[in-house]
Amino acid sequence: MNSAIELEEFLHAAQEFVKKSDEIGDGWSIKECGDDKSKTFLKKDLYVEHTDDNNSILLKMEYIIFYNLSYGVPAFSFNIWNSSGTLLSLEDVRKMSFIQISQKDFYSVITQQEHPVFQRPYFIVHPCHTEELLATFKNKSQNIIVTFLGLITPLVKLDLPLKYGL
Amino acid sequence: MSDADNREEIIQYVPFISFVHPSFWHTLTEIKLNIDKLNETSKPIYGRFTYRDDIGAVFEVDGTSFNKVPETEHLYTSVKGTIINKNTVEEFKSIDKAALLNSVGKTIWENLKEGTWIDKPSSLLNFFIFSFADLKKFHYFYWFAFPAPSQPTVYLTRKGSCITSAFTNKQLEDLAQSYKALDDEQKCFFSIIKENDTIQVQTLAQFLRQTECHLAINAVYFVFQDPSNGVNPGWALRVFLAALLDYCPTLIGCNINVIGLRCNIFGGVENSCIFSVKIPVDVTKSDAAGWVGWERNDKGNFGPKLANMSASLDPVVLADTSSDLNIKLMKWRLVPDIDIEVMKKTKCLLLGAGTLGCQVARDLLAWGFRHITFLDNGKVSYSNPTRQVLYTHEDCLNGGKKKAEAAADNLRRILPSVVTKGIVAHIPMPGHPVGESLREETLRNIKIITEAIEEHDVIFLLLDSREARWLPTALGASYKKIVINAALGFDSYVVMRHGAADGSSTAGSAYTNAKWISGGDLGCYFCNDVTVPGNSLQDRTLDQQCTVTRPGLAAIAGALAVEILVAILQHPQRELAPAPYNLSDEGESIPGLEGVLGPVPHAIRGFLHSYQTMLPTCPKFNQCVACSVIILNNYMAEGSEFLLKVFNSGKYLDDLTGLSQWRLNAEMTEVLTLTDDDEETSDI
Ligand SMILES: [Zn+2]
Numbered sequence: 062m063n064s065a066i067e068l069e070e071f072l073h074a075a076q077e078f079v080k081k082s083d084e085i086g087d088g089w090s091i092k093e094c095g096d097d098k099s100k101t102f103l104k105k106d107l108y109v110e111h112t113d114d115n116n117s118i119l120l121k122m123e124y125i126i127f128y129n130l131s132y133g134v135p136a137f138s139f140n141i142w143n144s145s146g147t148l149l150s151l152e153d154v155r156k157m158s159f160i161q162i163s164q165k166d167f168y169s170v171i172t173q174q175e176h177p178v179f180q181r182p183y184f185i186v187h188p189c190h191t192e193e194l195l196a197t198f199k200n201k202s203q204n205i206i207v208t209f210l211g212l213i214t215p216l217v218k219l220d221l222p223l224k225y226g227l
Numbered sequence: 228m229s230d231a232d233n234r235e236e237i238i239q240y241v242p243f244i245s246f247v248h249p250s251f252w253h254t255l256t257e258i259k260l261n262i263d264k265l266n267e268t269s270k271p272i273y274g275r276f277t278y279r280d281d282i283g284a285v286f287e288v289d290g291t292s293f294n295k296v297p298e299t300e301h302l303y304t305s306v307k308g309t310i311i312n313k314n315t316v317e318e319f320k321s322i323d324k325a326a327l328l329n330s331v332g333k334t335i336w337e338n339l340k341e342g343t344w345i346d347k348p349s350s351l352l353n354f355f356i357f358s359f360a361d362l363k364k365f366h367y368f369y370w371f372a373f374p375a376p377s378q379p380t381v382y383l384t385r386k387g388s389c390i391t392s393a394f395t396n397k398q399l400e401d402l403a404q405s406y407k408a409l410d411d412e413q414k415c416f417f418s419i420i421k422e423n424d425t426i427q428v429q430t431l432a433q434f435l436r437q438t439e440c441h442l443a444i445n446a447v448y449f450v451f452q453d454p455s456n457g458v459n460p461g462w463a464l465r466v467f468l469a470a471l472l473d474y475c476p477t478l479i480g481c482n483i484n485v486i487g488l489r490c491n492i493f494g495g496v497e498n499s500c501i502f503s504v505k506i507p508v509d510v511t512k513s514d515a516a517g518w519v520g521w522e523r524n525d526k527g528n529f530g531p532k533l534a535n536m537s538a539s540l541d542p543v544v545l546a547d548t549s550s551d552l553n554i555k556l557m558k559w560r561l562v563p564d565i566d567i568e569v570m571k572k573t574k575c576l577l578l579g580a581g582t583l584g585c586q587v588a589r590d591l592l593a594w595g596f597r598h599i600t601f602l603d604n605g606k607v608s609y610s611n612p613t614r615q616v617l618y619t620h621e622d623c624l625n626g627g628k629k630k631a632e633a634a635a636d637n638l639r640r641i642l643p644s645v646v647t648k649g650i651v652a653h654i655p656m657p658g659h660p661v662g663e664s665l666r667e668e669t670l671r672n673i674k675i676i677t678e679a680i681e682e683h684d685v686i687f688l689l690l691d692s693r694e695a696r697w698l699p700t701a702l703g704a705s706y707k708k709i710v711i712n713a714a715l716g717f718d719s720y721v722v723m724r725h726g727a728a729d730g731s732s733t734a735g736s737a738y739t740n741a742k743w744i745s746g747g748d749l750g751c752y753f754c755n756d757v758t759v760p761g762n763s764l765q766d767r768t769l770d771q772q773c774t775v776t777r778p779g780l781a782a783i784a785g786a787l788a789v790e791i792l793v794a795i796l797q798h799p800q801r802e803l804a805p806a807p808y809n810l811s812d813e814g815e816s817i818p819g820l821e822g823v824l825g826p827v828p829h830a831i832r833g834f835l836h837s838y839q840t841m842l843p844t845c846p847k848f849n850q851c852v853a854c855s856v857i858i859l860n861n862y863m864a865e866g867s868e869f870l871l872k873v874f875n876s877g878k879y880l881d882d883l884t885g886l887s888q889w890r891l892n893a894e895m896t897e898v899l900t901l902t903d904d905d906e907e908t909s910d911i
Contacts, residue, residue, distance in 0.1 A: 086491075086492040086493055108282055108283075108285070119244065119285070144525075145247055145367075145532055145533065146247035146251055146252050147249075147538075148538065150538070172552060172556075174549075174552065175549070179250070181249065181250065181253055181539060182548075187559075
């Protein structure tokens with residue numbers, strides 16, 4: 062079964078997705094990285110205030126959707142850091158429940174890796190099953206990024222407004 | 228305007244909160260290492276703040292801050308600034324911070340006096356970062372400052388109120404539209420003239436230089452992009468008011484309208500805030516005032532912050548976590564029950580740093596082991612690097628480095644986070660008499676080896692002579708360590724685990740018809756020799772000098788030795804894991820045979836000339852010269868003195884164990900004088 066998504070299709074869907082995001086003010090932007098089209102990515106960042114034991118800290122989350130060349134699917138990555146730029150560890154991320162998966166599955170779904178676009182550590186959601194999952198949705202002909210995010214949002218605390226046409 | 232509810236209060240500006248993107252440190256580090264090096268000159272950078280109504284007064288820098296042209300972001304304003312990075316922590320600490328801020332302020336004020344800010348209001352905004360980068364630890368000490376003159380002191384005649392209280396929807400729309408049409412550098416500070424129902428957006432240059440002064444001051448609104456989204460105005464207003472008063476002294480004694488422009492994500496301005504600012508008649512001018520603006524740290528003090536970026540920037544840490552990932556992936560994808568931590572914790576001692584030792588070390592590293600010690604007495608010679616995979620030509624020069632040390636050094640070059648060391652010591656052997664002259668040295672070696680064995684969890688016997696295996700076999704059993712043995716012949720090898728010391732000692736007959744042997748009852752390298760008489764011929768081909776073995780053998784045997792260890796560690800019974808007599812009919816009748824990685828054999832014998840592998844399983848021999856109870860008891864009772872007796876005469880072991888038919892000494896002599904004719908024939 063070859064249900065991989067062509068880069069062209071990814072790029073087109075990404076453009077459309079950002080247009081929609083602009084309309085509804087969802088904060089996604091599309092960025093290019095040099096001349097390499099395959100490194101085009103979608104980005105959304107937001108500030109979150111985390112409170113525990115009376116302490117409140119301001120954190121920044123960054124979501125990145127990029128194109129995984131070897132799997133031929135969109136891939137999801139994110140980072141969370143504090144005001145000094147220090148990344149939260151995966152354990153912190155889990156404890157602060159920015160991500161909602163069982164502890165058992167947590168580390169098998171998300172790993173900290175050198176990001177293929179930025180060459181810096183990011184938490185990357187494993188693309189192993191993306192292809193099959195997307196295949197089951199493919200005929201529904203909605204934007205592939207929206208479909209993809211629909212698969213991710215159960216894991217990640219990320220709003221996906223209905224206005225995207227889910 | 229001055230009823231009881233509207234008491235005048237000194238204006239409180241909301242300070243900026245610096246927020247650094249991780250990429251800022253990545254880029255700073257690259258620049259420091261590749262371009263600036265020891266150069267300390269300050270560098271121009273960009274930062275930005277947002278006047279979005281849903282985000283507080285954050286001031287951001289990131290990897291693009293060092294670009295020549297700033298990256299723009301929707302509803303953010305770029306600010307030109309400077310970074311002053313010091314080379315040493317002393318310089319960072321010793322500099323006079325107040326003087327530094329004042330000198331920066333003085334420069335800003337001089338530029339401001341020239342009045343060019345009116346044409347280019349964005350130039351009023353300013354910041355700098357004072358920093359020290361410790362690039363060994365990837366610790367960054369930094370301190371942001373947003374310079375502003377401490378004077379004038381002005382008052383708010385009432386709390387900020389929402390713009391909708393003074394502007395109609397139509398006016399707000401006009402404001403949003405006109406604002407959008409302004410040039411970027413005019414957007415930070417501008418003015419609005421509000422007459423009757425209409426509003427007119429004017430740049431500061433238009434307003435201050437051209438507009439007739441017949442206007443009532445209450446028809447004029449001074450607007451700034453407001454970083455704050457609370458009741459007080461953001462910091463950007465402070466320098467604006469100072470500049471304004473300096474240029475228009477006529478404002479002294481007046482009440483002026485100020486709008487903090489705050490946008491929603493669609494560009495709407497209805498959450499903007501109006502401040503009524505009273506400038507007292509006796510206001511202090513900015514000229515002679517000091518400058519303020521250092522950011523407070525997380526403790527609320529005026530002091531630097533620390534970014535510890537080692538986890539995302541230190542290549543040593545990155546290499547460590549990345550190689551861990553290989554093993555984790557194995558767990559996630561294929562073997563969910565595998566215990567990763569046990570490899571990290573287990574300390575391995577490699578006796579022998581030759582072909583086998585090098586190979587075993589590399590495979591241990593690949594499996595995630597992080598404590599690896601080498602013990603060897605030799606030096607790296609010119610013949611070694613081609614077969615002994617940890618060494619290079621450089622290690623052979625000038626007489627050759629000590630193998631144990633070179634192996635540890637080179638292992639660290641492969642993975643800097645590995646905990647490794649080399650111990651240089653000679654392993655004393657049975658039947659190699661220790662005269663008075665060697666007594667001290669032998670005792671010292673015994674001590675070193677004993678301590679090394681005690682400190683580790685697993686002992687690998689990777690030596691090239693049988694006699695050298697005796698002492699570590701006996702000590703490994705005494706100190707209850709996991710012992711893995713590998714020996715090479717010309718084209719055959721044996722890799723085995725020694726019986727666990729904590730097992731039962733029902734050795735021998737109990738297992739005559741059994742299908743398996745408990746890990747506690749397995750034989751050692753020496754048990755084997757005598758329990759299977761007539762097998763000794765096979766063993767002759769083992770323990771060759773490494774240079775007379777087929778080169779592929781060490782890689783095979785070394786890999787198997789590590790795989791056996793991992794299989795043991797991943798077995799629920801660890802070293803007590805049972806070994807089947809016949810692995811091919813493994814299964815139903817053997818309780819607890821399977822570990823996470825499958826069953827653990829006792830021994831693997833391979834024959835390269837026929838590409839065959841056998842899995843012999845042998846019980847402990849209760850008269851074994853190395854692992855039997857009588858040997859261990861004697862060692863426990865007499866310690867080194869016992870060992871010296873053994874070294875002085877191989878016959879002593881025979882007598883002790885009652886093993887008359889087996890002459891260690893004789894056999895060792897035989898092995899050592901082996902000739903080509905004696906090499907294995909087709910019977911193995
Ligand atoms: Zn034995």
